[in-house]
Amino acid sequence: MTDRSIGHRDKRKQILDAAIRVFADHGYHRARVGDIAEDAGVAHGLLYHYFASKDDVLRTIFVENWGELIARFRAVEAADEPAQEKLVGIAKILLRTWRNNPALVTVMVREVARSQELQAQVDDVGEAFAIIQRVIEEGQATGMFRRDVDARLASWLVYGGLEEVLTGWVLGQLPDGEEDVARAESTAIEVALRGLAV
Amino acid sequence: MTDRSIGHRDKRKQILDAAIRVFADHGYHRARVGDIAEDAGVAHGLLYHYFASKDDVLRTIFVENWGELIARFRAVEAADEPAQEKLVGIAKILLRTWRNNPALVTVMVREVARSQELQAQVDDVGEAFAIIQRVIEEGQATGMFRRDVDARLASWLVYGGLEEVLTGWVLGQLPDGEEDVARAESTAIEVALRGLAV
Amino acid sequence: MTDRSIGHRDKRKQILDAAIRVFADHGYHRARVGDIAEDAGVAHGLLYHYFASKDDVLRTIFVENWGELIARFRAVEAADEPAQEKLVGIAKILLRTWRNNPALVTVMVREVARSQELQAQVDDVGEAFAIIQRVIEEGQATGMFRRDVDARLASWLVYGGLEEVLTGWVLGQLPDGEEDVARAESTAIEVALRGLAV
Amino acid sequence: MTDRSIGHRDKRKQILDAAIRVFADHGYHRARVGDIAEDAGVAHGLLYHYFASKDDVLRTIFVENWGELIARFRAVEAADEPAQEKLVGIAKILLRTWRNNPALVTVMVREVARSQELQAQVDDVGEAFAIIQRVIEEGQATGMFRRDVDARLASWLVYGGLEEVLTGWVLGQLPDGEEDVARAESTAIEVALRGLAV
DNA sequence: GATGAATGAGATTTCATTCAT
DNA sequence: AATGAATGAAATCTCATTCAT
Numbered sequence: 001m002t003d004r005s006i007g008h009r010d011k012r013k014q015i016l017d018a019a020i021r022v023f024a025d026h027g028y029h030r031a032r033v034g035d036i037a038e039d040a041g042v043a044h045g046l047l048y049h050y051f052a053s054k055d056d057v058l059r060t061i062f063v064e065n066w067g068e069l070i071a072r073f074r075a076v077e078a079a080d081e082p083a084q085e086k087l088v089g090i091a092k093i094l095l096r097t098w099r100n101n102p103a104l105v106t107v108m109v110r111e112v113a114r115s116q117e118l119q120a121q122v123d124d125v126g127e128a129f130a131i132i133q134r135v136i137e138e139g140q141a142t143g144m145f146r147r148d149v150d151a152r153l154a155s156w157l158v159y160g161g162l163e164e165v166l167t168g169w170v171l172g173q174l175p176d177g178e179e180d181v182a183r184a185e186s187t188a189i190e191v192a193l194r195g196l197a198v
Numbered sequence: 199m200t201d202r203s204i205g206h207r208d209k210r211k212q213i214l215d216a217a218i219r220v221f222a223d224h225g226y227h228r229a230r231v232g233d234i235a236e237d238a239g240v241a242h243g244l245l246y247h248y249f250a251s252k253d254d255v256l257r258t259i260f261v262e263n264w265g266e267l268i269a270r271f272r273a274v275e276a277a278d279e280p281a282q283e284k285l286v287g288i289a290k291i292l293l294r295t296w297r298n299n300p301a302l303v304t305v306m307v308r309e310v311a312r313s314q315e316l317q318a319q320v321d322d323v324g325e326a327f328a329i330i331q332r333v334i335e336e337g338q339a340t341g342m343f344r345r346d347v348d349a350r351l352a353s354w355l356v357y358g359g360l361e362e363v364l365t366g367w368v369l370g371q372l373p374d375g376e377e378d379v380a381r382a383e384s385t386a387i388e389v390a391l392r393g394l395a396v
Numbered sequence: 397m398t399d400r401s402i403g404h405r406d407k408r409k410q411i412l413d414a415a416i417r418v419f420a421d422h423g424y425h426r427a428r429v430g431d432i433a434e435d436a437g438v439a440h441g442l443l444y445h446y447f448a449s450k451d452d453v454l455r456t457i458f459v460e461n462w463g464e465l466i467a468r469f470r471a472v473e474a475a476d477e478p479a480q481e482k483l484v485g486i487a488k489i490l491l492r493t494w495r496n497n498p499a500l501v502t503v504m505v506r507e508v509a510r511s512q513e514l515q516a517q518v519d520d521v522g523e524a525f526a527i528i529q530r531v532i533e534e535g536q537a538t539g540m541f542r543r544d545v546d547a548r549l550a551s552w553l554v555y556g557g558l559e560e561v562l563t564g565w566v567l568g569q570l571p572d573g574e575e576d577v578a579r580a581e582s583t584a585i586e587v588a589l590r591g592l593a594v
Numbered sequence: 595m596t597d598r599s600i601g602h603r604d605k606r607k608q609i610l611d612a613a614i615r616v617f618a619d620h621g622y623h624r625a626r627v628g629d630i631a632e633d634a635g636v637a638h639g640l641l642y643h644y645f646a647s648k649d650d651v652l653r654t655i656f657v658e659n660w661g662e663l664i665a666r667f668r669a670v671e672a673a674d675e676p677a678q679e680k681l682v683g684i685a686k687i688l689l690r691t692w693r694n695n696p697a698l699v700t701v702m703v704r705e706v707a708r709s710q711e712l713q714a715q716v717d718d719v720g721e722a723f724a725i726i727q728r729v730i731e732e733g734q735a736t737g738m739f740r741r742d743v744d745a746r747l748a749s750w751l752v753y754g755g756l757e758e759v760l761t762g763w764v765l766g767q768l769p770d771g772e773e774d775v776a777r778a779e780s781t782a783i784e785v786a787l788r789g790l791a792v
Numbered sequence: 793g794a795t796g797a798a799t800g801a802g803a804t805t806t807c808a809t810t811c812a813t
Numbered sequence: 814a815a816t817g818a819a820t821g822a823a824a825t826c827t828c829a830t831t832c833a834t
Contacts, residue, residue: 011793011794027313029226029227032827032828032829033828033829033830034828034829042794042795043794043795043796044795044796044829044830045794045795045796045797045830045831045832046793046794046795048829048830048831049793049794053829053830054828054829054830126371129371148388149385149388149389150381150382150385152372153363153372153381153382153385153386154385154389156359156362156363156365156366156371156372157359157360157362157363157385157386157389158359159362160358160359160360160361160362160363160365161354161355161356161358161359161362162355162358163358163362164354164355164357164358164359164361164362165351165354165355165358167354167358168354171314171317173324173327174350174351174354183348183351184351187347187348187351187352187355188351188355190347190393191347191352191355191393191394192355192393193393194392194393194394194395195388195389195390195391195392195393195394196389196392196393197392209818209819230802230803230804231803231804231805232803232804240819240820241819241820241821242804242805242820242821243805243806243807243819243820243821243822244818244819244820246804246805246806246807247817247818247819251804251805252803252804252805407797407798424623425623428823428824428825429824429825429826430824430825438798438799439798439799439800440799440800440825440826441798441799441800441801441826441827441828442797442798442799443826444825444826444827444828445796445797445798449825449826450824450825450826511621512765515765522767525767545781545784545785546777546781548768549759549768549777549778549781549782550781550785552755552758552759552761552762552768553755553756553758553759553781553782553785553786554755555758556754556755556756556757556758556759556761557750557751557752557754557755557758558751558754559754559758560750560751560753560754560755560757560758561747561750561751561754563750563754564750569720569723569750570746570747570750579744579747580744580747583743583744583747583748583751584747584751586742586743586789587743587748587751587786587789587790588751588789589789590788590789590790590791591784591785591786591787591788591789591790592785592788592789593788605814605815626806626807626808627807627808627809628807628808636815636816637815637816637817638808638809638816638817639809639810639811639815639816639817639818640814640815640816641809642808642809642810643814643815647808647809648807648808648809
C-alpha cells in the first residue's frame with residue numbers, strides 16, 4: 001500500500017522533473033509530451049493521469065516551485081533585520097537556487113516569468129516583486145535607501161539585474177563555477193545596495 | 199501610382215512589420231503564417247518568396263533590428279563623452295525604443311531573449327554586452343567607476359535591469375505613459391550610476 | 397471480438413494494402429495520404445505511427461514484396477533441376493504474380509521501376525538479375541545455353557521481356573484473362589529458351 | 595527579324611532540352627517548373643509563353659520525339675528487306691537513340707512509356723508495338739518466324755527486352771561504352787531472332 | 793495505474809500558374 | 814518576348830489528447 005502510494009508520487013515526480021529538463025532544453029512550445037514521457041521513462045499517456053494537459057504541467061512546475069521561493073522571500077521579509085540585509089537575503093535566495101537546480105531556474109526565467117497567460121493565472125508572480133518593493137520601501141522609511149527612487153520601479157530593476165545574471169548562466173555566457181556564483185552574488189548585492197543607498 | 203510608389207521591396211517590409219505585430223500579439227508559436235500574411239495584406243505564399251520559413255522571419259526581425267540597436271550603441275561608445283554620459287546614452291536608447299516601437303520590443307524581449315539558438319546564431323548579441331562592458335571599464339580607468347566590480351558581470355546587471363523594465367512595460371505591469379518612461383529612465387540611470395560610482 | 401481478432405499489427409497491414417490499391421489506381425504522386433488512410437479505414441495520422449512518411453510507405457511496399465519475390469527466386473535457383481527448368485520457374489513466378497495481386501504488380505512496375513533512388517537503396521534489386529544471370533551461366537556451363545551470349549546482358553533482356561508483358565497487362569494493352577496469362581507464359585518461356593538455346 | 599524569330603525557336607528549344615534533362619534527373623513529378631527554367635537560363639514565366647502547362651511540356655517532348663522514332667520505324671518497315679533484317683533495323687534504332695540522347699530516352703522510357711494518361715492521349719504509342727508486331731507477322735507469313743507464337747505478345751517481349759537494356763544503361767547498371775552498346779545490340783538481336791526463328 | 797495505438801484539428805510549406813510591367 | 818512578384822489550392826506531417834485494454 002505504502003509502496004503503491006509512493007509509486008504514485010514517484011511517477012508524478014519523475015514526470016515533473018523530466019518536464020523541467022525538457023522545457024529547459026527545448027523551450028515549452030518545442031517540447032513534446034512524448035519527449036517528457038521518454039525522459040521520465042513512462043508512457044506518454046500516463047502524463048494525462050497526473051496532469052490535465054501539457055500546459056498544466058508547466059503551471060504545476062511554476063506553482064509548486066515559485067510558491068517555495070515566495071515562502072522563503074516572505075521569511076526574509078518577516079525577519080528582524082535592516083532592509084539592506086533583507087535585500088541581500090533575497091538576492092542570495094534567487095541566485096543560489098541556480099546552483100541547486102539550473103534547469104528549474106531556466107524554465108522559471110524563460111517560460112514563466114515572460115508569459116502573460118501564466119502571470120495572469122497566478123497571483124504569486126507579482127508577489128515576488130511586491131516583496132522586493134516592500135523591502136525597499138522599508139529601507140526608504142528607515143532612511144537607509146534614497147527616497148527619490150520609485151520603489152516599484154526599483155524592484156524591477158533589481159530583480160531584472162539578478163535574473164539577467166541567471167540568464168547569463170543559463171546561456172553559458174557567464175561563468176557559473178562555485179566561486180563565480182559567490183562573486184556574482186556579492187557584486188550584484190553591492191551594486192544594488194549602493195545604487196539605492198542614500 | 200500608389201502601387202508604383204510602394205515598389206517591390208516594400209512587400210518584404212510589410213510582411214516583416216506585420217510579423218512583428220502578430221508575434222507581439224499572439225507570441226511566435228501561436229502566430230500563424232496566415233495571420234502574418236493577412237495582416238500584411240498579401241497571400242501567405244509570398245512570405246516564402248522573401249523568407250525561407252516562419253522561423254527565418256523571426257530571425258530576420260532579430261538580426262535587422264538588433265543590428266540597428268548595436269549601431270546606435272557603437273555611436274554612443276565612440277562619442278567624446280565621459281563614461282557616465284555614455285552609460286546614460288545607452289540606457290536612453292534601450293528604454294526609448296519602447297515608445298518608438300512597443301511591438302518590436304515585445305517580440306525582442308519575449309521571443310528572442312527566450313531562444314538560445316537565435317542568440318547563438320548572431321554575434322551581435324554578445325556585442326551589446328561587450329559595449330556596455332567597455333564603457334564600464336573606461337569609467338573604471340578614468341576613475342569614475344569603482345574598480346572592485348567585475349565589468350563583465352556589471353554589464354549583465356545593468357542590461358538586465360533595463361530589460362526588465364522593458365518587460366514590465368511589455369507585460370503591462372509597469373506604467374508606461376510618457377512621464378513614466380521619462381521617470382524610469384532617470385531612476386534607472388541614477389541607480390546604475392550610483393551603484394557603480396566610486 | 398472481431399476487433400480483437402484483427403489485432404495490432406493488422407492496421408499496419410491494412411494501411412500497406414490500401415496504399416498498394418491507391419498507388420495502383422492514382423499513381424504515387426497523385427495519391428494522397430488521406431486517400432490511403434480512408435481506404436484503410438483509419439485516421440491518416442496512424443500512417444505516421446507505422447511509417448516515417450508517404451515515401452516510406454512506398455519503400456516498404458517495395459522492400460517487403462521484392463524480398464518475397466527474391467526468396468522464391470532463390471528457392472527455384474537452389475532446386476535440383478536443369479537450368480532450363482529454373483528459367484521456366486522464374487518466369488512463372490514473375491508472370492503469375494499478376495493474377496495474384498495485380499495492384500501490387502502495377503505499383504512495382506509503374507512506381508518502383510521508375511525510381512532510381514528506390515532501386516539504389518535496396519540491394520535486392522540487383523539480386524533478381526543476378527539470380528537470372530547465374531541460372532543462365534549454369535545453363536551455359538552444362539551446355540544447354542549458347543556461350544557466345546553475355547549472361548549479364550541476357551538476364552536483362554529476359555527480365556525486360558517479362559516485365560513488359562506485365563506492363564502490357566497493367567496498362568490494359570494486352571489481354572490478361574486466365575488463358576491469356578497461361579499462353580503468355582508459355583510463349584515468353586519458349587521465346588526466351590529458344591533465344592538462348594544452343 | 596530573323597534574329598528575333600531564331601530567338602523564339604532558341605528559347606523554346608532551350609526550355610525543351612532543359613526539361614528533358616530535368617525530367618530525366620528527377621522524374622516528371624519531382625521536377626519543378628523553376629528547375630527547368632533555371633536549367634534553360636530563362637525566367638520560369640516564359641515557359642508559359644511557349645507551353646500551356648508543365649504537362650504540356652512533357653507531352654511535347656513525347657510527341658516531337660516519339661514521332662521521329664515512329665517515322666524511322668516506318669521507314670524500316672517499308673524497306674524491301676526480309677523481316678529478320680527489319681527487326682534488326684528496329685532494334686538498332688531503339689538502342690542507338692540512347693547514345694545520341696540518353697536523357698531523352700530516360701524520359702521516354704520512364705515517364706512516357708509507363709504513363710496511362712499520355713498513352714491514352716497519343717495514338718502513336720501503340721504504333722511502335724504495332725509496327726514490331728506487323729514485322730513479326732510478316733516473318734511468320736514468309737516462314738522465317740515460328741507461327742505458334744502470338745505476334746502481338748512477341749512484340750511486347752522484344753520491345754521489353756530492348757527497353758530493359760536501355761533502363762540498365764539509364765540506371766548505370768549495365769556498361770554503356772561504345773563497344774558495350776554494339777555488343778548489346780548484336781546480343782539482343784541474336785537472342786530475339788533465335789527466339790522467334792523456326 | 794499504466795500503456796501505446798488511434799485520432800484528427802491544424803499548421804507549415806510547396807509550387808504550378810497568372811499577370812502587371 | 815521576357816521577367817519574376819504574387820497568388821492560393823492542395824498536400825504532408827505533427828503532436829496533444831483520448832481511450833480500450
